[in-house]
Each structure stands twice: as C-alpha cells, then as structure tokens.
Amino acid sequence: MRPTAAEDNPARPPGADRLGALVAEAASGDESAWESIVSLYGRRIYAMAKSRLRDAESAEEITQSVFATLAERLRGGDTGYEERGQFEPWLFRITMNRVRDEGRRRQRRAADTIPFQHAASVPAAEPALDGEDRVGPLREALGRLDDRDREVVELRHHGQMSFNQIAELLDEPLGTVLARHHRALKKIKKELERVEASRS
Template sequence: MLQDEEFAEFAEAAAERLRTTAYMMCRDWHLAQDLTQTALTRLYLGWRHARQADNLTAYAQKILLRAYLDHRRRRSTSETVVEVIHDTAGYQHQPDLRLTMLDALGRLNPRDRAIVILRYFEDYSVEQVADVLDVPVGVVKSQTRRSLARLREELAADQLALFA
C-alpha cells in the first residue's frame, strides 16, 4: 500500500474521534475542525516516522493536544466563542448532563481540561498523559486530583443553582 493511501485510510478512520476530542478541549466545533486538520497535516508531514509508532491513534492524539495548547498560547485565542452545542450519539440519553459537564470542563484551565479529557474520556493511563504533556507523573496525579475536586465544586454549584 502506498504511503499516501495508508495515511488517507488512517485519517478517515481517526478524524471523527480526533474532532470530538478537540471539541471537548476547546468547546467550539469550528476550532475543533481546524485543530483536527492541523493535527492531521502535521501527522502527514511526519508520516514516514509516525507510521512506525506502536499506537498511531495515541500519536495523533498527542499531536492534536499540542496543536490545541499551541493555539491557546497565542494572543488571538482570547476571543469569546458563542456557544452552539451539537448533540453527539454518546450523550443523547442525558443531554442536560452533557451540557453541564461541558460547561464545568470549560471552566478548567486548558492543561487541566486536557488532563481530565485524556484520563477519563480518552482512557489514557497516568503515564500516557504525562508522556503526552511532557510532565512528570506526579504532576498528572496532583492536577487530576485538583481538577476533579474543582469539577465536583462546579457541578455542585450548578445543581444548587437549579434549585435556587
């Protein structure tokens, strides 16, 4: 199989999952699409090396995360996004829960949000998250603990607001 065909096959299979992960990080479908395209472009440029990775999907996720963090570091990312929520199949049964969780995740800082998403939505191990973010395992553990505590506070505050 030619390299271009091999890449196209991988990209077609992985694009939707990458876009969903990007959306969970940035909460903007248009930006998620841009980040996915950036990640796939970078992956294509290094395809000869990348295709030898043990876990190509994890490799692509790492590129996506770096693209997201690079985007957040730019000054132009301080603009406010108007929220338009599109339902996905995984949350059709409890859309209120999905919206509440996305709002709570959105109040975390970008790195903490990335840690929570990779650990609990992408099912990465602590070591894998540490590798993706290039931080020690202890940082991932402590930030996960703090982020989950913050999410619990945010979700509890949202519940209290419903009954006020």
C-alpha cells in the same frame, strides 16, 4: 491499587506492534492503512479540539491539520516520524499544540470572537445527556479548570488515552498525572454541586 494495563486503556487500540506496522504501511502509501489510522484517531482528535474550541468547523480544521502534519512527517526525510512505539503520545502532542495555538490566536482576537478561556461559559444549545440537561454545567465546570488539569481530563476522556500515555505525552510522572486527574474530577464535581444548589 494502580489501574491494570487492561483497565488503564479504555480505547484498546491495536497493540504497539500492529500500530507500528500500520503506521509504516501508511507511510509507504497504503491508503487502506492511512484510512485505518484516521478512523482510529480522527474522532478522538476532533473531540479534544471541540471540547476546547466549542466550534465544530474549527475542530474539523484542527483535525485535518493534525493529519496533514502526520502525513507530511510520514512521507519521510530527516524530519520524518521515527517509529519508537510512541505514536499516540506523539500524535496527541501535535493535537494539543494545534489546539493551544488556535486558543491563543482566539485570545488575541478577543474582540472578534468568544475569548478562549471563557468559551465554556457561553451557553450553547446542546442535546441533553440521559434525559437530563447536564451538558452545559459539565462543560462550564470543565472550562473552569486550569489548563493543565483540563488537558489531563480531555486527554483521558475525549482522547481516550491511558494514564501512562498521558504521562509520557506530558513528560510527567504517572503519579502526578493521576493526582491531577483526581483533583480535576473533584473540582468538576464541586462545581456541578454548586450549580445544582443554585438552581434549587
């Protein structure tokens, strides 16, 4: 059974019409509208960047970079943003590109910083979830996914995007996205079970 529209979008942002109006108001200089957009998407973008980069400062810089790009596009001109009801996929595509770029930059500087692909495996002092220390193994399991699977998981959970939006963003069929998400969850579950077994 395919997820319904209501179930499919956990974040339930404003409807497409209202969002388009908000974007248009922000583009015209309405500060309140701009602040609303930042409130709607800022932390979601931050969470995606933080999940990848494992660095709060970088995550905030990436977030600011994304909104700076958005602001520049909204200011118009021929290269400006055109409202076509695809604001969220467009915004998160910018986010993904920024995060990928930073990840590649870190890989090139592998001698000076933690390698991007192994960032999740570095133990970090994290607050426990629900009284249990599950964050570390969960992060590590997420870090072991290949990039494409990981992107789907992060867009879904950190970015709170619907599967339809993810499919649109990645320019892939919905079924492919769903299958990839399912596969990724099974891999994470398997990895968590392996870690738990090794502890016992």
